[in-house]
Amino acid sequence: MQMRFDGLLGFPGGLVNPSKETLEAGLSRELSEELGVAIPISAENHMESCHAPASSPSSSHLITHFYVKKMEEEQIMEVERAAASTAADHGLEVLGMVRVPLYTMKGGGGLASFLSHSFIGNARSQLVDSLLRFNLVSPKELHKALTHSLKIHTHTAEDLQAALVLTEVKRKQF
Numbered sequence: 729m730q731m732r733f734d735g736l737l738g739f740p741g742g743l744v745n746p747s748k749e750t751l752e753a754g755l756s757r758e759l760s761e762e763l764g765v766a767i768p769i770s771a772e773n774h775m776e777s778c779h780a781p782a783s784s785p786s787s788s789h790l791i792t793h794f795y796v797k798k799m800e801e802e803q804i805m806e807v808e809r810a811a812a813s814t815a816a817d818h819g820l821e822v823l824g825m826v827r828v829p830l831y832t833m834k835g836g837g838g839l840a841s842f843l844s845h846s847f848i849g850n851a852r853s854q855l856v857d858s859l860l861r862f863n864l865v866s867p868k869e870l871h872k873a874l875t876h877s878l879k880i881h882t883h884t885a886e887d888l889q890a891a892l893v894l895t896e897v898k899r900k901q902f
């Protein structure tokens with residue numbers, strides 16, 4: 729996955745105008761811009777399409793099309809190198825590639841922590857669906873990670889609330 733310009737986690741990709749290019753050609757173009765390498769995509773890589781509600785009142789509703797391509801570790805490392813060096817969008821729309829940890833540590837580190845971050849649109853569901861579909865994590869492990877993730881999320885919300893109260897106090901002093 730990647731850290732986006734807006735601080736949210738998401739998959740490489742972007743908007744495609746289907747009257748101008750096919751979904752697969754549009755995705756290949758976006759991958760070249762964001763990853764700095766040409767990755768051919770075909771209809772066989774399509775996993776799911778769904779209607780995603782607008783992420784903010786000012787943005788439009790979207791149909792998201794999710795594609796999955798299996799790669800060898802060496803190919804992934806090549807993509808990671810190119811994404812950080814030759815990709816046109818690096819440092820602009822994309823701040824870096826991130827690997828998804830497929831393990832959960834005792835204290836909740838790993839997948840549980842990863843899933844508690846903030847994701848763009850329906851990227852978290854896309855990630856969870858693909859982990860299950862390709863048997864990368866068992867349903868039991870994923871359930872455990874998501875349960876822990878929810879606790880981390882609640883703790884983060886409480887932490888943010890405490891920071892907000894603190895700034896309110898400081899704001900009134902000045």
Ligand SMILES: O=c1[nH]cnc2c1ncn2[C@H]1C[C@H](O)[C@@H](COP(=O)(O)OP(=O)(O)O)O1
Pocket residue numbers: 737738739740741742743744783787790792821848849850851854
């Ligand atoms: O990974 C994703 N999963 C689901 N929806 C996503 C993901 N990444 C982006 N989006 C949605 C949210 C945005 O409204 C649109 C366009 O994304 P963006 O990165 O801004 O596209 P461009 O590169 O600017 O074309 O898609």
